[in-house]
Amino acid sequence: MADAVYVGFDLGTTNSSAAVFDGERALSVPSAFGGLLTPSVVRFNAKGTAIVGSRARRFLDRDPDNTRGEFKRLMGTGSRLSFPAADLTRTPVELAALVLEVLRADVEQQVGFAPEQAVVTVPALFEVPQSAATADAARRAGLERVELLQEPVASALAAGWQADSSPGAWLVYDLGGGTFDVSLLESREGLLRIVGHHGDNFLGGRDIDRVLVDWMLERLAESEGVSLSRREPRHRGALRLMTLAAEEAKIELTRAEATSIGGGLELELDDDLIELDLSLDRDTLESLAAPLIARSLALCHELLAQHGRDANDLERVVLVGGPSVMPSVRRQVEEELAPIAGGSLDPMTLVSQGAAIYGASAGLAARTPAKTMTSGGPAASGDGASPSTDTAAKVHRLWLQFPAVTGVSTPFIIGRVTDSGGPRLTSVEVEREAGGTSWSAASWKAEVDAEGAFVVQVELQPRALNRFRLAGRDASGRRLVVHPGAIRIMHGVSLQDPPLSRTLGVALANGRVQTYFERGVPLPARRTFTHRTVEGLGAGTEDRLEIPIVQGEFERADLCRLVGSLQIDAGALAQTLPAGSEIDVTLELDRGGHLSASARVQRTDQVFEQVAHLLVPRADTETLTRSATALNQRLLELHTLLGSAVETAVSTALATLDSRLIDAQLAIEAAQGGDDDAGQRAARLLLEIDAEIDTLEELGAWPELESDARLWLASALGFVSLHGQESEKQLLENAGRGLERAIASRSHALLRQHLKVIRRIGTAARFRNPAAWDSELDRLAADADRATDPRAAQAAVTAGRAARQAGDLERLKRCVRELWTLLPATAEQRLLSHSSGIH
Amino acid sequence: MTRWITENPFFVLELPVDCRAVDIERQGQKLLGMLELELAAAASYPTPCGPQPRTDEGVRHAMAELREPRRRLVHELWAGAAVPPPESEADSASGWPEAFTATGWLRSS
Numbered sequence: 001m002a003d004a005v006y007v008g009f010d011l012g013t014t015n016s017s018a019a020v021f022d023g024e025r026a027l028s029v030p031s032a033f034g035g036l037l038t039p040s041v042v043r044f045n046a047k048g049t050a051i052v053g054s055r056a057r058r059f060l061d062r063d064p065d066n067t068r069g070e071f072k073r074l075m076g077t078g079s080r081l082s083f084p085a086a087d088l089t090r091t092p093v094e095l096a097a098l099v100l101e102v103l104r105a106d107v108e109q110q111v112g113f114a115p116e117q118a119v120v121t122v123p124a125l126f127e128v129p130q131s132a133a134t135a136d137a138a139r140r141a142g143l144e145r146v147e148l149l150q151e152p153v154a155s156a157l158a159a160g161w162q163a164d165s166s167p168g169a170w171l172v173y174d175l176g177g178g179t180f181d182v183s184l185l186e187s188r189e190g191l192l193r194i195v196g197h198h199g200d201n202f203l204g205g206r207d208i209d210r211v212l213v214d215w216m217l218e219r220l221a222e223s224e225g226v227s228l229s230r231r232e233p234r235h236r237g238a239l240r241l242m243t244l245a246a247e248e249a250k251i252e253l254t255r256a257e258a259t260s261i262g263g264g265l266e267l268e269l270d271d272d273l274i275e276l277d278l279s280l281d282r283d284t285l286e287s288l289a290a291p292l293i294a295r296s297l298a299l300c301h302e303l304l305a306q307h308g309r310d311a312n313d314l315e316r317v318v319l320v321g322g323p324s325v326m327p328s329v330r331r332q333v334e335e336e337l338a339p340i341a342g343g344s345l346d347p348m349t350l351v352s353q354g355a356a357i358y359g360a361s362a363g364l365a366a367r368t369p370a371k372t373m374t375s376g377g378p379a380a381s382g383d384g385a386s387p388s389t390d391t392a393a394k395v396h397r398l399w400l401q402f403p404a405v406t407g408v409s410t411p412f413i414i415g416r417v418t419d420s421g422g423p424r425l426t427s428v429e430v431e432r433e434a435g436g437t438s439w440s441a442a443s444w445k446a447e448v449d450a451e452g453a454f455v456v457q458v459e460l461q462p463r464a465l466n467r468f469r470l471a472g473r474d475a476s477g478r479r480l481v482v483h484p485g486a487i488r489i490m491h492g493v494s495l496q497d498p499p500l501s502r503t504l505g506v507a508l509a510n511g512r513v514q515t516y517f518e519r520g521v522p523l524p525a526r527r528t529f530t531h532r533t534v535e536g537l538g539a540g541t542e543d544r545l546e547i548p549i550v551q552g553e554f555e556r557a558d559l560c561r562l563v564g565s566l567q568i569d570a571g572a573l574a575q576t577l578p579a580g581s582e583i584d585v586t587l588e589l590d591r592g593g594h595l596s597a598s599a600r601v602q603r604t605d606q607v608f609e610q611v612a613h614l615l616v617p618r619a620d621t622e623t624l625t626r627s628a629t630a631l632n633q634r635l636l637e638l639h640t641l642l643g644s645a646v647e648t649a650v651s652t653a654l655a656t657l658d659s660r661l662i663d664a665q666l667a668i669e670a671a672q673g674g675d676d677d678a679g680q681r682a683a684r685l686l687l688e689i690d691a692e693i694d695t696l697e698e699l700g701a702w703p704e705l706e707s708d709a710r711l712w713l714a715s716a717l718g719f720v721s722l723h724g725q726e727s728e729k730q731l732l733e734n735a736g737r738g739l740e741r742a743i744a745s746r747s748h749a750l751l752r753q754h755l756k757v758i759r760r761i762g763t764a765a766r767f768r769n770p771a772a773w774d775s776e777l778d779r780l781a782a783d784a785d786r787a788t789d790p791r792a793a794q795a796a797v798t799a800g801r802a803a804r805q806a807g808d809l810e811r812l813k814r815c816v817r818e819l820w821t822l823l824p825a826t827a828e829q830r831l832l833s834h835s836s837g838i839h
Numbered sequence: 840m841t842r843w844i845t846e847n848p849f850f851v852l853e854l855p856v857d858c859r860a861v862d863i864e865r866q867g868q869k870l871l872g873m874l875e876l877e878l879a880a881a882a883s884y885p886t887p888c889g890p891q892p893r894t895d896e897g898v899r900h901a902m903a904e905l906r907e908p909r910r911r912l913v914h915e916l917w918a919g920a921a922v923p924p925p926e927s928e929a930d931s932a933s934g935w936p937e938a939f940t941a942t943g944w945l946r947s948s
Contacts (some may be wrong), residue, residue: 189861193906401872408865414872453878455869494864497899522903526896727843727920731913 004365005111007118008154008355009103011096011134013072013204014177014322016040017349018103020111020366021356023404023490024465026158028349029103029110036349038102042095043067044083052102064240070206071095073178073677075137076129093137100141107366115366117145119355122593123179124150124197124501127551128563131593147362147591150501151176151320152183153194154354159318159345160185160192160493161357168315169195170341171303173333174351175296176321178204182300184307190407192493196520197501198303202681203296205250205323208289212246212280213239215288216261219278226274230670230678238267238274245276253282254325286328291659293329297336314338320347361405361495362591394422396472396482407494409460413468413487417452423474428454428482433467448472460491497522500593506585507548507557507836509534516587519553526588530602531838532821534788537577543570547585547599548834552687555752557833559691561684565834566599566608574604579789580821583838621679624668627686632661634693642696653696660689695748706743709755713739716762724765732761773812774804780819787822796822841888843917848901850886851893856915860906867902871895 006021015037018029028036033054043056044066051059059067066085071092074081080089100120108114120138122131131148138146152172159172167188174181181199185192220226228235245262252259262276304310317333318341324330325347334340359365402413417425431443439461446456460466467488472480500523505515508531516527537543545568552560566585582602589595598609635657642650664685671679698705713736720732735757742750766772777800787793800815821839849856852866873881874895883890905911 189859191860191864399876401875403868406864406868408861408868411865412869412872414869414876414878416876416878451879453873453876453880455873497903499903520903520907522899524896525900725920727917730916730920 004360004367006356006359006364007107007111007115007366008149008352008357008359009100009118009120009138010151010154010349010352010355011072011100011120011122011137012040012177012351013070013179013206014040015348016099016103017352018107019349019352019356020107021353021360023360023488026161026353026356028346028353029106031102031106032109036346038099038106039069040072040096040099041067041069042071042090042098044086044088044090046085048086048088050098052098061241061244064237068095070178070677073202073680075133076127076131077676077680079676093133094140096134096137097140100138100143104141104143111366113367114142116143117359117364117366118143119147119149119154119359119362119364121151121154121351121355122148123176123199123201124152124181124183125179125199125201126150126593127502127561128504128549128589128593128595132595135594145364147359147364148593149355149358150181150183150197151351152181152197153495154352154358155318155320155350156183156185156192156194156354157357157493157495158350158354159341160187161354162342162345169309169313170315171300171317171337172320173296173300173317173324173337174199174320175323175329176204177323178202178206180204180296180299182296182303184303184309187493190409190491190493192407192495194499195307196303197499198299198306200295200299202684203292205247205321207292208250208285208323208326209243209246211288211292212250212285213242215284216242216246216276216278220274220276224274226269226272228269229673230666230675231673233674235269236673236675238269241265241267242276249280250285250326251322253280253285254327257282282327286326289326289328293332297332300337311337316341318342318345318350320350322348357405357492358495360490361403363404394480396422396425396480398428398470398482398484400484400487402487402489403494404488405490405492405494406460407492409462409491410457411460411489412455412457414455415453417448423478423480425452425472425480425482426475427473428456429471429473430456430458431469431471432458432461433469435461435464435466458489460489462491465490497524497591499523500525500589502551503553504549504551504563504587504589504595505560506531506587506838507550507560507562507833508839509833509836510839511557511833512555513550513552513557513560517589523589523591523593526586528584528586531583531585533577533579533581533583534837534839536579536789537568537570537573537581537837539570539573539576541570544568545570545583545837546835547583547838548836549587549595549597550834554691556694557836559687559694561687562834564595564597566597568599568601568608572606572608573601574606577601577603578792579787580792580818585838621668621671624664624671624679624682624686627690628661628665628668628682631686631689631693634697635661635689638693638696650696653692657689657692657696660685664689698748702746705748705751709739709743709751709758712755712758712762716758716765719762719765719769722765723768724761728761728765732758735761770809773809773816776816777801777804777812777819780816780823783823784819787819789822793819793822845886845888845891846897846901847886847918848904848911848914849918850884850891851897851901852905853884854905856918863902863905867898870898874898 008019010017017037019026020029030036031038031053038053039057041056041060043051043059056067060069066083068081071081074092080091082089104114120134122134135146135148152174155174156172169184169186172183179201180203183197184195186195217228228238230239245265249259249261258281261278261280265276267274267276314337317338330340397418398415399418400415403411413430425448427445427447429443429445432441434441444456444458446454448454465488469486470482472482474480499520500517501519503515503519504517505513508514514529517525533545537545547566548562549564550557550560551563554560584600586598598607600607639654664682667678667682667685671682716732720728735754738754742754781797784793784797796815796818800812803811803815854862854866870881881893884893904914
């Protein structure tokens with residue numbers, strides 16, 4: 001009887017690792033070279049043979065053109081990385097698949113078989129295309145089924161598993177090679193709750209290397225009079241060597257107080273050779289890295305503030321990732337946040353261990369259920385019990401559901417008899433085995449109902465692996481053999497469904513976003529909304545209807561990232577669609593954040609699916625430069641507008657924006673030199689700067705905003721007092737109090753949030769009054785000539801007036817709703833909506 | 840607005856409004872298991888607006904809603920605001936008295 005094992009992979013930017021969970025302990029899997037980490041580096045030699053991991057890493061400085069690392073940062077983009085010696089190119093997905101293949105082989109070496117199912121981790125702030133690319137890489141590596149898990153959730157789970165069960169709030173501070181994630185968690189009654197995430201997809205150890213390289217460039221300019229530029233493709237080789245030297249020095253300075261960089265390394269520069277030999281002490285490194293560490297800590301404080309907490313509420317902080325071992329990081333985290341958890345937690349392997357533990361709670365045994373056991377379903381995992389040694393006896397097969405890992409001490413085991421014939425099973429006995437001398441056996445009994453089902457609640461020994469034996473009885477009390485005859489449940493921590501880390505929605509023609517899934521929604525999730533086409537779509541023509549899918553926390557579509565697009569080609573339509581035709585759009589996310597989308601055209605009953613083009617948009621440097629120039633202009637105007645306000649918070653925000661814009665401009669320069677990753681970083685920075693400038697511009701208009709908000713509240717109170725329900729009154733009262741708090745703290749985000757609720761409640765109450773539909777019809781009738789289909793709009797106005805005359809309220813409502821869908825969106829709005837063709 | 844009642848997590852999970860966090864996990868896990876096994880007992884749940892079909896997605900969503908303290912408060916409010924109809928209607932509204940008993944707003948006799 002072989003116990004099930006669960007496998008987790010941490011596909012990191014710099015290093016990757018694998019771990020195996022046997023139901024009790026999570027163990028890291030050593031690589032073929034003995035270490036617990038496999039560098040995420042791939043090299044192709046002239047014969048086209050791939051070399052992966054430690055052996056490839058050695059070639060990063062010797063043969064950088066044919067050796068690639070950090071491709072994780074390009075996952076989900078359309079980039080192809082070239083390997084000139086073998087004259088081939090590979091996508092980041094293909095390279096990631098090679099790393100996973102090696103890890104899978106290491107696991108096979110450890111457990112005796114190649115895992116078919118596993119959990120692979122992704123950064124919490126990965127967007128849909130990046131997650132999809134990771135899942136694709138796992139499948140290419142030979143995994144039949146894969147679940148993606150957010151890295152901070154994995155580390156939290158591993159830390160929660162190993163830590164004592166003391167309740168309280170804690171942070172997982174994960175500073176990886178390329179990304180920074182922070183998660184706020186809460187453990188209570190054995191349950192681990194992810195309260196929220198925050199982070200920066202482009203802040204990591206590599207950025208510390210970058211500032212260190214900048215420092216080296218300054219020293220070289222002083223001592224050698226040479227000038228290297230990231231914008232120059234011919235300097236890329238020298239810069240790569242300097243980056244490697246910087247990384248080594250950074251690691252060395254976690255142990256030593258001072259070190260040398262380069263040690264005489266020769267850099268080739270414009271046909272000259274320059275010797276790199278610089279001294280660096282820990283203080284200098286810490287002062288160079290300080291702004292980056294400060295940014296990470298600021299994100300931690302923001303996360304806490306978003307959830308109404310501060311550092312005093314924290315019990316502990318779990319550190320994850322290589323750069324988090326830097327002494328200055330540890331010191332500042334302890335000073336600003338909370339004590340660092342458990343010395344035995346290894347920041348480098350915690351993520352893969354958590355992924356393996358998660359595999360157990362998700363029922364994702366490394367071997368497919370058919371090969372290990374007969375019970376099925378995601379919660380049905382445990383021992384692969386053989387049916388019986390008594391072959392003469394009739395074996396009743398059970399389909400069981402129970403948690404393999406749970407923080408609930410009295411969970412349910414639910415079962416159903418899946419066969420018939422022989423003596424009827426009337427009851428099932430579940431016996432918990434004694435745990436040596438620690439605890440005695442116990443048993444429970446449940447009746448099997450007419451459906452052949454039973455539900456039994458058992459009690460677990462805390463923080464231990466509990467083994468249960470199952471047996472059946474017939475009506476006469478005779479013992480019957482059942483399969484599976486044994487299961488096991490580990491009492492540990494329960495993890496909720498993974499939450500979505502970025503809000504996902506569809507861009508509408510008016511430049512706004514229809515949210516499908518809010519950040520924090522548990523996955524999997526599925527949602528359908530009905531939209532209407534803005535314009536007509538002629539069957540058989542070359543027209544195309546775009547339904548852009550966006551991800552981000554903004555109401556404005558242009559501030560969110562375009563992560564895919566559903567397209568309806570008019571050529572495929574069975575008949576012409578007039579403006580205002582209804583389209584049911586469904587978005588679906590699985591547990592790992594993998595998106596599928598479909599659009600159903602109601603009029604023709606045609607379904608357009610799997611047409612989401614999941615790709616992170618390519619960062620074209622000309623557009624980036626134009627965008628940076630425009631933002632710079634807006635920032636200058638903001639300085640003029642708000643300069644005299646001199647509130648500390650405002651001037652700090654302006655200074656931060658100035659420095660981030662410089663960062664973005666530097667990244668654009670590097671992108672011009674051929675660094676795709678820098679292009680992605682610049683694109684994201686510019687989006688963030690745009691959103692922050694928006695917020696500050698609103699600050700300039702704060703008095704009007706506040707007065708508008710009060711007006712909305714007063715109107716809503718009026719409507720609700722006349723037409724609202726009791727519960728609406730209470731909700732409005734809460735929202736009103738929230739609004740006052742937002743005004744007092746001058747928080748735009750909070751104000752918008754409460755205003756949204758107030759508008760919704762007020763509008764719902766207003767339209768309960770039939771007179772509201774009358775006045776809405778008149779308002780819309782005045783704009784009917786500007787509708788996308790004026791004839792249809794005029795017809796709706798006429799029909800609405802007739803309905804009003806006839807006192808037919810339902811018909812009047814239908815006409816008003818139709819007019820809403822025919823309202824025009826301006827050309828400017830369409831541009832900002834990623835060319836959306838729907839309302 | 841009726842969705843606040845028909846999809847109220849306390850109704851979906853058939854739990855009283857004063858239930859503990861651990862009750863939510865245990866009950867959610869039990870219902871998910873029953874749904875996976877396609878047991879009739881889990882197929883629907885009683886609400887003031889009559890029985891509603893129960894799905895695994897709805898159960899997971901309900902669990903997530905009740906784990907978040909502020910959202911839980913709103914659902915407590917709505918579950919409480921759902922005033923029972925007059926007795927004669929209650930008799931005809933299948934599943935209605937059970938909903939209130941399950942969620943703790945009515946005492947079972």
